[in-house]
Amino acid sequence: xxxxxxxxxxxxxxxxxxxRVEGGVPVEVRRERTDAPGGSDGVLEQVSRMVLEVDGDxxxxxxGIAGQCxxxxxxxxxxxxxxxxxxxxxxxxxxxxxxxxxxxxxVVMATVGEWKHGAxxxxxxxxxxxxxxxxxxxxxxxxxxxxxxxxCGGHFGHISVRTDGPKCTCGRRGCVEAFASGCNIExxxxxxxxxxxxxxxxxxxxxxxxxxxxSSRMVAEAAEKGDTLSLRVRDQMAEALSSAVASVINALxxxxxxxxxxxxxxxxxxxxxxxxxxxxxxxxxAAEGLRIERSALGDLAGVVGAATMALERYx
Amino acid sequence: xxxxxxxxxxxxxxxxxxxRVEGGVPVEVRRERTDAPGGSDGVLEQVSRMVLEVDGDxxxxxxGIAGQCxxxxxxxxxxxxxxxxxxxxxxxxxxxxxxxxxxxxxVVMATVGEWKHGAxxxxxxxxxxxxxxxxxxxxxxxxxxxxxxxxCGGHFGHISVRTDGPKCTCGRRGCVEAFASGCNIExxxxxxxxxxxxxxxxxxxxxxxxxxxxSSRMVAEAAEKGDTLSLRVRDQMAEALSSAVASVINALxxxxxxxxxxxxxxxxxxxxxxxxxxxxxxxxxAAEGLRIERSALGDLAGVVGAATMALERYx
Numbered sequence: 001x002x003x004x005x006x007x008x009x010x011x012x013x014x015x016x017x018x019x020r021v022e023g024g025v026p027v028e029v030r031r032e033r034t035d036a037p038g039g040s041d042g043v044l045e046q047v048s049r050m051v052l053e054v055d056g057d058x059x060x061x062x063x064g065i066a067g068q069c070x071x072x073x074x075x076x077x078x079x080x081x082x083x084x085x086x087x088x089x090x091x092x093x094x095x096x097x098x099x100x101x102x103x104x105x106x107v108v109m110a111t112v113g114e115w116k117h118g119a120x121x122x123x124x125x126x127x128x129x130x131x132x133x134x135x136x137x138x139x140x141x142x143x144x145x146x147x148x149x150x151x152c153g154g155h156f157g158h159i160s161v162r163t164d165g166p167k168c169t170c171g172r173r174g175c176v177e178a179f180a181s182g183c184n185i186e187x188x189x190x191x192x193x194x195x196x197x198x199x200x201x202x203x204x205x206x207x208x209x210x211x212x213x214x215s216s217r218m219v220a221e222a223a224e225k226g227d228t229l230s231l232r233v234r235d236q237m238a239e240a241l242s243s244a245v246a247s248v249i250n251a252l253x254x255x256x257x258x259x260x261x262x263x264x265x266x267x268x269x270x271x272x273x274x275x276x277x278x279x280x281x282x283x284x285x286a287a288e289g290l291r292i293e294r295s296a297l298g299d300l301a302g303v304v305g306a307a308t309m310a311l312e313r314y315x
Numbered sequence: 316x317x318x319x320x321x322x323x324x325x326x327x328x329x330x331x332x333x334x335r336v337e338g339g340v341p342v343e344v345r346r347e348r349t350d351a352p353g354g355s356d357g358v359l360e361q362v363s364r365m366v367l368e369v370d371g372d373x374x375x376x377x378x379g380i381a382g383q384c385x386x387x388x389x390x391x392x393x394x395x396x397x398x399x400x401x402x403x404x405x406x407x408x409x410x411x412x413x414x415x416x417x418x419x420x421x422v423v424m425a426t427v428g429e430w431k432h433g434a435x436x437x438x439x440x441x442x443x444x445x446x447x448x449x450x451x452x453x454x455x456x457x458x459x460x461x462x463x464x465x466x467c468g469g470h471f472g473h474i475s476v477r478t479d480g481p482k483c484t485c486g487r488r489g490c491v492e493a494f495a496s497g498c499n500i501e502x503x504x505x506x507x508x509x510x511x512x513x514x515x516x517x518x519x520x521x522x523x524x525x526x527x528x529x530s531s532r533m534v535a536e537a538a539e540k541g542d543t544l545s546l547r548v549r550d551q552m553a554e555a556l557s558s559a560v561a562s563v564i565n566a567l568x569x570x571x572x573x574x575x576x577x578x579x580x581x582x583x584x585x586x587x588x589x590x591x592x593x594x595x596x597x598x599x600x601a602a603e604g605l606r607i608e609r610s611a612l613g614d615l616a617g618v619v620g621a622a623t624m625a626l627e628r629y630x
Contacts (some may be wrong), residue, residue, distance in 0.1 A: 013552075041583070064594045066600075066602045068598055068599075070600060072491020077599065077600040111553070112369075120477070122626050124464075125464040125468075127465055136596070137566070141457065141461060142454045142457070142459050142462070143454065144457050146456060146457075148440055148567055148569065148601070149439075149440040149568050149569060149570035149604065149605075150568060150600060150601070150603075150604065151568070152598065152601050153440075153566065153567050153568035153597060154566065154568075155565040155566065155568075155601070156565075156566055158562070158565040158598055159474070159556050159562040159565060159566060160476065160561070160562055160596070161475065161476075161477075162477050162478055162479070163477055163554055163555070163558050164477070170598055171596070172595075172596040172597075173562065174558075176483050185348060201338075222544040239478055243475050243478050243489075245563065246475070246487065247473070247475055248472040248566065249472040250469065250471075250473040250474060251452070251454075251468065251469065251471055251563065251566060251567075252461070252463055252468050252566075253462075253463020253464050253465060253466070253467045253468035253469075253470075254463065254464060255464035256628075268413075280487075281475070281486070281487040282473075283383055283467065283470060283473055283485055284383075284392065285383045285385060285465060285467045286383075286463070286467050286470070288465075289465065290373045290464075291466070314619070
């Protein structure tokens with residue numbers, strides 16, 4: 001007889017990951033590009049198919065999705081980068097895969113993953129910040145997941161670090177996401193080289209003269225090779241991320257910060273810069289004894305956390 | 316037989332308040348100016364005397380103090396505006412008044428007061444921000460007080476709203492406290508009129524030509540009368556406070572925000588400006604259903620909360 005299993009789903013702006021998870025270990029994993037142009041129907045179709053591919057037993061399903069979620073209704077609320085209307089994703093998916101479904105923000109699920117099976121095992125006070133296509137967060141407070149009144153607690157990506165900063169997709173100015181997310185740095189670099197083709201000959205070459213084709217990975221690669229524009233973007237990311245993480249520390253006084261996300265680790269020295277910048281800014285008693293750790297589960301933190309929550313709830 | 320009572324102490328930078336509290340009600344209250352020049356010894360002496368004045372029964376004592384506190388040790392850590400060394404205030408006071416003492420930050424205690432006996436009765440998710448000599452905070456998460464790993468959670472005054480902002484006493488740049496605390500606005504206005512005596516003839520008159528004598532109350536009074544410099548200060552306070560409160564909402568998704576502090580309510584329209592500015596900036600699902608309330612206990616929130624915590628712990 002096999003161990004009790006559950007299914008974790010991580011719906012990011014760029015990729016969807018689905019895994020069958022047993023004892024906190026992803027034993028079967030599927031990865032696909034998100035069918036973003038298909039809208040919520042397309043993504044729902046895609047997720048249902050992927051879930052059925054890894055599991056035929058109607059195991060409970062946990063879904064982390066890049067957006068704000070209403071935990072009572074199981075609704076995705078204005079995922080800021082998807083621009084969906086309010087979608088009752090939990091009920092729709094449940095009816096398609098004929099299994100119970102629990103829905104939360106993607107980085108909240110990644111936080112659960114790191115807390116239960118990753119860098120934060122046994123930790124009672126913890127905050128996570130993940131830098132990918134967007135910037136997301138999650139926290140454990142007093143040994144319990146921070147959910148907030150409606151289930152949209154932990155949106156550290158929408159801490160503003162400059163009241164006069166660039167406009168974020170959420171509407172306010174200077175969110176750390178507007179400085180540091182993969183999506184925003186691509187936009188920033190595209191604008192810079194569209195306005196001035198000489199701003200970065202290296203990036204122009206990497207994108208074969210097509211600014212629209214620029215990816216955050218290219219910017220990171222150019223930074224690695226010393227490209228001035230890309231290094232300036234990296235420095236801005238470090239400044240914004242350090243400020244936001246220090247504010248989270250001053251607000252929550254966690255014993256551990258977990259940093260993750262492919263975009264964070266793509267840039268040379270960025271992780272170290274964020275650690276140093278953060279420690280230089282937070283209150284001394286909050287900094288003492290604080291551990292800053294790298295995500296242990298990497299891009300599978302979300303599916304592990306989502307599956308863990310599904311099992312705890314419906315297992 | 317009288318109801319079980321406990322003693323609440325609120326040690327601010329400017330005032331000390333001590334009260335005997337019964338059933339959440341302060342039945343006897345003492346207020347004095349803080350003997351700040353006397354250092355930690357002077358303040359300890361003053362607090363001990365005041366406690367013994369309101370109570371001869373060795374009732375449990377709760378102390379809220381403007382500074383960062385280590386809850387395990389009962390130590391006041393580098394209260395940023397007092398500049399004390401680490402002081403084991405809890406043990407020292409306990410030995411003087413011969414009663415058990417519990418120690419926390421002053422606004423954390425005010426948060427307990429508002430939560431148990433004030434604006435937030437019955438609320439499970441709540442955040443407080445108080446604007447006085449400093450800017451402090453506190454929160455209730457999942458029906459429990461946010462304490463953090465070492466007891467210094469809730470320092471929302473040290474959320475930075477501008478990475479390039481003025482230097483705060485804590486060392487970092489652009490903390491909301493550096494823009495909006497009574498202490499900082501006095502400093503700012505003093506500098507402005509020392510550099511240019513014509514910057515505010517009204518303030519020069521109010522302080523009788525002595526910039527050193529300027530208080531935040533004078534700045535508020537001048538703003539009320541239309542003084543340009545004072546209104547500019549008020550607008551900066553509104554911008555910084557709105558940004559910090561919106562970030563707290565995005566991070567914690569509380570069902571209630573409680574705003575308090577004499578400095579906040581002294582300025583014309585400031586409270587309304589902060590509410591509007593906050594609601595215009597926070598994530599929509601976090602804003603829906605959110606209540607923003609004025610502190611119900613005013614300047615006694617701290618003593619009520621401190622006495623409540625003392626009774627819960629030692630009653």
